[in-house]
Each structure stands twice: as structure tokens, then as C-alpha cells.
Amino acid sequence: MAGYFGTLCAILFFMISDSSLLARMRDRLADHQPTLLSLNKPRAGVLVPMVAGAEPALLLTVRASHLNSHPGDVAFPGGMWETSDADLQQTALRETDEELNIPPDRVSVLGPLSTGLSKTGVQVYPYVGVIEQLDGCRASPDEIESWFTVPWSFFATTEPELQPIRRHGIEFHLPHYHYERWHIWGLTAMILLELINLVEETDWPLPPFSQVTRPGRGG
Numbered sequence: 001m002a003g004y005f006g007t008l009c010a011i012l013f014f015m016i017s018d019s020s021l022l023a024r025m026r027d028r029l030a031d032h033q034p035t036l037l038s039l040n041k042p043r044a045g046v047l048v049p050m051v052a053g054a055e056p057a058l059l060l061t062v063r064a065s066h067l068n069s070h071p072g073d074v075a076f077p078g079g080m081w082e083t084s085d086a087d088l089q090q091t092a093l094r095e096t097d098e099e100l101n102i103p104p105d106r107v108s109v110l111g112p113l114s115t116g117l118s119k120t121g122v123q124v125y126p127y128v129g130v131i132e133q134l135d136g137c138r139a140s141p142d143e144i145e146s147w148f149t150v151p152w153s154f155f156a157t158t159e160p161e162l163q164p165i166r167r168h169g170i171e172f173h174l175p176h177y178h179y180e181r182w183h184i185w186g187l188t189a190m191i192l193l194e195l196i197n198l199v200e201e202t203d204w205p206l207p208p209f210s211q212v213t214r215p216g217r218g219g
Contacts (some may be wrong), residue, residue, distance in 0.1 A: 021056050021152060021199070022130060028198040029111035029128055035210050037115040037123050045091030046078025048113065048128045048195060049102075050152070057149040058192070059131065060184065061099060064145045074184045076126065076191070077102075077144075088125040099144045100137050107131055113194050114209070116187045117168060121215035126191045150179050156200050160193065168215050172207035 049059040063073050079095040081088055089112075093104040107129040116124040139147055160175035175189040184192070193204045 022050065022052060025050065025128065025195075025199050026110050032111060032113075032198060034112050034114040034194075036112075036125075037117065037209060037212075039117075039121075039123055039212070039215055041121045041123050041215055043081045043088060043091075043123045043125065044079055044118075045081060045085075045088035045095065045125050045127065046076040046191070047092040047096045047107065048076055048126050048191065049096065049107070050128065050130050051134060051149055052130055052132050056152045058152060058155070059100075059134070059137075059147060059149050060182070060188070061139065061147045062145045062182075064141065064143055073186065073188075074182055075188050078124070078126075079143075080122075089127050092125070092127045093129075099140050100147060101140070102131060102134075102137055113191055114206070116191050117207075117209045117212060117215060118187055119167065121168070124187060124191070128195060148182065150182075150184075154179055155192065155196050160189065160204060162205065168209070168212040170208055170211050173205045175204070 051057045051059050059077075060074050061077055063075055077096040077099045078092050079098075081091045082094075085091045085094060089109060090104075093107060093109075096107065097103050110128045110130060113126040113128060116126065118124055134149075137147065139145065155177070158177060160177055162173040162175055165172060165174045175185065175193050177184040177189055177192075190207055194206055196202055197204055197206070
């Protein structure tokens, strides 16, 4: 009987933890005013997918090794805007379906984060969404080598490694996380850091991309 009640309490704890984290994330994003870029540069949409469950987790992909752009890197699902997309949120959802077989009707979008700027000057528009379960999730070999999840608690309790860098004519810090065998860094980690700051009330430095006037400059 004691074992039964112990298990029940553990289940209830994780349910409360799950709902409170995602509710906090939803509330913070509802009040958030992201910095949106409008440069004369290509645009892409990405999904920042949170997976609901006993312990909420972040879903990430590993890009296929044969790709010309960022092969083997850890990334959010997403891609370039196409003329058939109504907006960049639709871009993010369409690409998530193409890459991971997760259709848009299984994603509850909570809101946008600030526009990121890739190394090559692509404007990247992130949207945070919740996926209830990952049944049927599978990587498209044309674009994705594999996918994995990271418990949110890892990011809530782990300090990023911050690498000073100068790019696009501005100075900022490039964050790095190491989780098991995966290296999460670059623009993926920069986007993630804004969400961590929002949810965990941290103050990690974010890149001032709104100051960029000439994207693509190294110095």
C-alpha cells in the first residue's frame, strides 16, 4: 500500500510540474514582446518544440551529414519561407511536418521569440509550440539524421558556456550546451537562451541583432 501511494504521489508531482512549467511558459510568452527584424535578407521559420509529459522536454534534430548547410549540427525543425506559406509560423509548422512527420494540428503554438540572424545573414523567426506526444515522430532522411529530447530541467539548472564573438558588425556571446553526446550551440542555443531567460527569470546575455545594419560582416 505504501508503495502504491508513493507511486501515486510521484505521478501527481510530475503532472503538476509539467502543467506548471508549460503554463508558466505560456503566460510569459503571452506577455513577451520579441524583437523582430525586417532586414532585406532571406527569412526562415523554426519551431521550438516542447514535449509535454512526466517531465517536459525540448525536441531537437540533428541535420543530415550530406546537407550543404550546417551538416551534422543540432537544430530546431524549420526551414526557409516559401511563397505558398501564409506566414513564418506556417513555415515552421510545415517544415516540422516535413522533417519529423509531426503535422501542424498536433502542435499548440504558444508564441514567438525574437528574430535570430544566422551566420550567413538569414533572418530566423522562432515559434514555441507544445507537442503532447511523439508517436509517429520520425526523421526524414533527406534533411534529418535523427532527433532527441532534452529535459527542460537540464537547461534550467545548467550554465551555458559563453564564447565572445564578433559577427555582423556587432559583439555578442555564443552559447554552448553539452548534453550527453550532443553539442547544442550557435543560433539554436541563442534562440533557446531567450526562452530560458523568460521562463527561469535568468539574465543570460542575448545577441543585439537589432543593431545589425550590414548582415554577414565578420567584424
